[in-house]
Amino acid sequence: MKAVLPYHHVDKLEPEDAWSLLKKQVLTTEKTEPAVDMLKDIGLQIIEKCDGLPLAIKVMGGLLCQKDKERRDWEKVLHDSIWSVSRMPEELNYAIYLSYEDLSPCLKQCFLHFSLKPKRICFTHAQFVGMWIGEGFVHGETDKLEELGNEYHKELILRNLIEPDPLYSSQTICHMHDVVRSFAQFLTRDEALIGHSGEILNSKLSLPKFLRFSVETKGGQSDEFEWRCLQEQKSLRSIIIIGNFKIQSGDSLMSFSSLRTLHVESANFAALAESLYQLKHLRYLTLENCNDINSLPEDIHKIKFLQHLGLEGCRSLVKLPDSIVKLEELRFLDLDDTCVNSMPRGFCALTNLRELYGFPAYVDGDWCSLEELGPLSHLIHLGLKGLENVAVTSSALKAMLVAKVHLTLMKLHCTNTLDNNRRVPSEKEQGIIEEVFDELYPPSCIENINIRGYFGRQLPRWMMSTATSHLKSLRFLTMHELVCCIQLPDGLCLLPCLELLAVDRAPAIKRVGPEFVQCPDHRHHPSSQVTTSFPRLHKIKLNALVQWEDWEWEEEVQAMPILDELSIVRCNLRRIPPGLASHARALKKVYMSNIERLDAVENFGSIIELRLSHMPEMTRISNIPKLQNLEICFCPKVELLEQVPALRRLVLNLWHSEKQLPLYLQTVKPSHFLLSCSRKVLTSMALGKSGSEWYKFSHIQHVEAYAKDGGNEKKWHLLYTREPYKIDTNVVQVIILSLFPNIIATPFGNSMHLH
Template sequence: MAMILNALASNVLNMLMEVGKEEVSLLLGVSGEINRMRVRLQDLRNFLTDADRRRITDNSVQGWVTELKGVMYEATDILDLCQLKAMEQSPLASQKGCFNQLFSCLRSPLFTHDISSRIKVLNQRLDNIKERSAAFSFINLGSYDDHGGKVHASHVAFPSRETSGELDRSGVVGEKIEQDTRKLVEIMLTGIKGGTSHGDGKVMVFAIVGVGGIGKTTLARKVFNDEAIQSEFDKTICVSINQDLNEAELLKRAIIEAGGDHSHAGNAKATLQRVLKDTLTGKKILLVMDDVWNNIAWEDVLKTPLVNGATPGSRVLVTTRDERVARGMKAIPPYHHIDKLDADDAWSLLKKQVAASEMDESDIAALKDTGMEIVSKCDDLPLAVKVMGGLLRQKDRNHSDWGKVLNDSAWSVVGMPEELNYVVYISYEDLSPCLKQCFLHYSLLPKNIVFGSNTIVGMWIGEGFVHGSSSDDLEELGRQYYKELILRNLIEPYNKTINQYHCIMHDVVRSFGQCMSQDEALVAHIRETSTISKLGSQKFIRLSIETGGSESDKLKWSMLQEQKHVRTLISAGQFEVKPNETLNYFSSLRNLHIQSANIAALVDHIYQLKHLRYLSVRDSDIFRLPDNIGEMKFLQLLDLRSCRKLKKLPSGIVKLGHLRYLNMNETSKDATIPRGFGALSNMRILFGFPGHVDDEWCSLEELGPLCELRKLGLNSLENVYDASSAEKARLCEKVHLTKLILRCSSRTGDDGLVEEEAGVSEEEQRKIIGLFDELCPPHCLERLEIGGYFGRRLPRWMTSTSATALKSLNTLWIDDLTCCTQLPDGLCELPYLQFIHICHAPAIKHVGPEFMQLYHHCSHPPSKTMVSFPRLNKLDLKEMVQWEVWEWEEEVKAMPVLEEVQLKHCKLRCLPPGLSYHARALRKLSLESIQHLTSLENFASIVDLEVSQNPDLERITDLPVLQKLTIIMCPKMKVLEGVPLLQSLFLEDYGMEALPEYMRGVNPRQLNLDCSIAVLRSIAAGQPGPEWAKFSHVGRVKGYAREEDNKRKWYVMYTREPYNLETDIDY
């Protein structure tokens, strides 16, 4: 990516000022040269904004910019070396990152002479660069810091502009997309007689075609999520293909989406194809292939397992910019071409993006005239309108600010490269220099891998994109940058994760970022031979390379050895490393992210990367780190996740005074950390810290001095028998801690009960209770996760008398609560608690007033206005296999904003009256394997209900707004009434002998049915048959019957208007 000139200059100037403060320049005898460099850069700084803009269309300016960046990059290396020398001499300087211990180290004449000479040469180059700048007549636009109106963008997004969780910011607007969705669903479910298919009619391919950013993916997602589609197919798979196709990763993603397991399949294509075929065998499949650029992903990768495994009636939906791809995949013509939005829909989409709440839309409506002109300039393309909405969200809602955007000179820049979208460019130009760098860095990430926000922010910090004083929380500042990119629609949350932890970037936006970065960055896949060949002919500052799993797809490590100036190297996949090859080519490297690679042979040389700030070797084959890792004084982030062969950290780890992040999750079960770890006082995020009793290794008490921790995860706590070490960890004093994970090894079996061989003695229970009692978190904690806890009672700080320790908690996640006999009794009073997940709690039989009622926890009765669980939004109670009673009477006010409840595998006989009476916001209810539940009634707000494998359930009544109902294997179900708004009904029961009688009294728009061949044959008989009166009034009926492993071997399709009844059953 391109380092933004203004930001790079600020970084260098700050370093120079620091050197001046500590009188380093005097000791070097180059104080004049240091001042000269600072003055030259300060003079140039006012012209850098203009130079950064003009380089896009002027190659001569681009050359001048490249040379200036080269000088500044080298300056940061030199100043780094000064600080490194200081840290080598003084542990105090290593901790504080300062220059105040340089006197002794700079007495070395060789070091002094080398630094002095290099600075003088740089100044000579700067003089030449400054002289040449006159020829370009740069305009003095000032530095970014001079424009106070934009400063907010580089630090924190306005709270008033943030998006509420309820507000829909998708690209879905207007009736047109609804019509397109209905049309595609209808065609795909009906099929086209005589159309081309693959595998003797098993699979039909359909195509959505359109230019980038026009909404192909949005439409495909609408089709994919359609209820009729979801109920039609046994498995629905959605994969993004991308230009830089990685066959092994594509197959793995498809296997995971289909519910399979590739963990033992390796990376060989043929093996993964067999696993996918076996996963799909006997199932009717919908495969959505998004963003397809050629036929390879289908013809060479996915077609064979799908055609040979899936059952007839399976479908493929492909989105592509190129109609030739659709033809090559033999898609059914005519292809679905997406039109641009009409003007009104484009305006509606813009309003949706700008509004912070529904109340804002009236204010925005007053700007319609200007807004309509803006969307016209966006060419009515959905992506462009969304990005423009993200920009306008940062502006005041008045004609002046919107008019400035409308009349921005960037709309008319001449000579822009074809890859640069004008709308994205205007949004980009509105970013602060720091945020520009973060945005461009994001475009550098391999597209086939979804990175978490912790990883991305860590890279930004490692590159120096996130600036603050020593007291600033750089991680929090980086997360604010991340959130602002989301608010501006430059990245968007990945739809399979929560809390916006993972995001993706649209191809059009990514192409823009990579084009802006092409002078410094190479982004390539190993199979793009013409791009990879540039490694031997061009010099890059940043590399992002994706390889494959086969031998032919490995990248030769030697191909990188010419890239001596690289500062960021990101790689996913395998390398070919020969003996004696090292890392010492990369003397300027700041960020090294190598994922899923065989790099054990390189580990011994990691210490040579003196400038390195960020090191991630996750999911690699390393089994140790070098003892001299302590020489990497600048290292801030170390990610060792899933390095399963790694058993211990070297003693040198305690010398890394700048280390802020360490992740050891999923390393060896017996992994250890050396004593002295508590000296790492800059630590902010620590995951996978192991509990041990061995005197040779680090114990919990070493956490005591780590007062800056924000997130902490402790593993294998059953190995810690001395509660005093937990007390010395001083968790309650860590005033910045927001996330805490406490884990013991699981002792429950597949049946949810404690495994006999892993039984828990009273002494073990006593010790673990004592340990957890001492691990009391601070009041600022927001997320708590507990796993494998086997005490008979929960820690004291979770009870009613001490629950104020959790007063800021919003998420509670408990798994494997092996021996506890009751739920925490202090949760109901927590003011911010939104989500409770409790799974595998086999000893709990009764949930009573202590869980639900405030007065049980108060010395005096609560006021009438007080409610329990005032903000709880979602409640999951699963695998509580002995749970029989849930007390919650109507007079107990609780859970007023609860929207979703999931109950699974318990012995409840009924749901509590208070749930239906007070949980008036409840919209979705899922009940699975509730062994003794007989009835469900009087839920006034439920829209979506799923009941599955409830053997005694007989009645569902009085759900006045219910729209979607799923009933799976509930053999005693006899009564369904009081559901006037029911739209969709799904029934699965292969044991029933006839359609339920209650079908006569309900009128859904659609019925989907999985049943026995006998029932299906009765339906297929039509009007003379015995089932006609039960289903003939339903708008659309789809029924299937199984034969052996094929769940949908036989079918019946019925529509009321126009009448149609078809089947493949002979009767």
């Protein structure tokens, strides 16, 4: 049997590069490096068996990471008989097989199940863990199933069998490499039917006794999968359907008495929803972005073993049935992006809930839905919405968040006032929401807090310096749409574990004062012991603080020693504070965009990547000795670019109105220069040594320059190499002749070589 295509050409690594990659995967701490270096000879032999392929080397690194740093353990891997097994197709890499065989039985099942996910679709780790629990792959104490499932997910990442998506934090979304997916699907070929075309799968479903079924349709009628074709698969335990499918009169779920997992996404499912009660053994149910569903059946409580219910994105859903409170086994409920704005009384009976998202704050007379949260003591993740509806602080207090000793993630959302063109809340309303948030005091175990739509002037008291000692475990803090907030809290700098701070759309903040990096008590009563603020902070993202002008941080205040990424977008910041350049010595990546008044970025000793975009007053970039990658997009006033000796790649986007290359190009020598400019500039460059722009770029080894035409960003191009000399362009000869009638150009096919 052939492996699943496609296969792509991959450049093989040289032995030393391959060893560096393997070593990077194996090292857990710097202390183990000497022990690993002693094993290099065995490592190079393992690399040779991997044929220098990066993926195979990473997978082997993930396997060796689980082993002791001893010769006998590495030699056991090197001489494993699996390297010569003949049962696998030649196209599949044996390193993956070796890693797979090293997995525990439970982890093997989870790994194989992951390959059911359609390639282009994102499933969260919570969805996978819910499926694994529902399928019975996770064994352990009932109270710790989610914890164990998360550990399985992390181990698959550590072994490089799945890869985190860099666009998402906390490894929430992962994908599987094509080669790894081919391996997993080969192993499950007799029990799982996986495909991307409804028409093809319809014919394959005539084969009996599949246990798992996964399909992603593209939406066209000819591509739709027919539900009726699935009816004979009575042994199915798992169904995943992404995209619409054909339902005929009389179709139901009655045939699937063994089904444990049902995941339907972006499809019309209402016609089948009424027969959900027939799935007696269902543990996992997700109906995501199924917009034809406006209600769930009243008899949903008959699915008495249901543990996971995901309804995210069902925007027509307005109400939950009262019988949902009888789902005593329910551990997960997601109502995000639905129109459910009330909850049935008695919800507090669902004491097995671990994760609850999109729970609406709803008031009915003297009763508030937040009171139903009090008895839910096992909650790990909790998302609340509509908190502007709470008028009495005692209702928030009855939610008893501070007493939830397992709670690690908390979302506190109000209805967004910035996008809905609503009036600015009154002072009274601002005062009430401040009091409500003050009472939503998180427990000390909280790791992730997300606030959205908050319209108080001051952030909650538990973020201030007098109270933040309670937040000793907080790692991630994100705040969006702080419409009335006038300052950032002064206690965040004391948080010992804070890794990420993100603030998005806080239009009333004009100043970030010294209290942000040094709380008032430390400023007014300095001790002999110097403390470092934000000791674990890795990333700051500040977006749309549109009135923000000043950031005060003096050089003597030590803060952010391991900050490695900074993003500032849409503000009026006048200058970068001296303290940032002096103390953020680990800062590697900086992105700045639409900062109206900033005129210089300079004196950063550690930055490797700098991206500047739409900076109308930017004039100077200097003294950044480790800078390797620089992007300057639409910053027309930049005049000085100097003291960047390590620069390798320069990307420059010019406005169409800019008629020539900037002079600062003469002062730098990157190996690669990528330019987007007007056709006039490109034409002048295409003249080569005869043109006025030649002396600005001719010293650079590789130049790619493009000019757009209509919607085609790269309609016109120039490609230049200094050594060996070559300059190619498709700028039309007639344009050059019309602009420079004394120049001779020789056409060559669709491009021209100019002399």
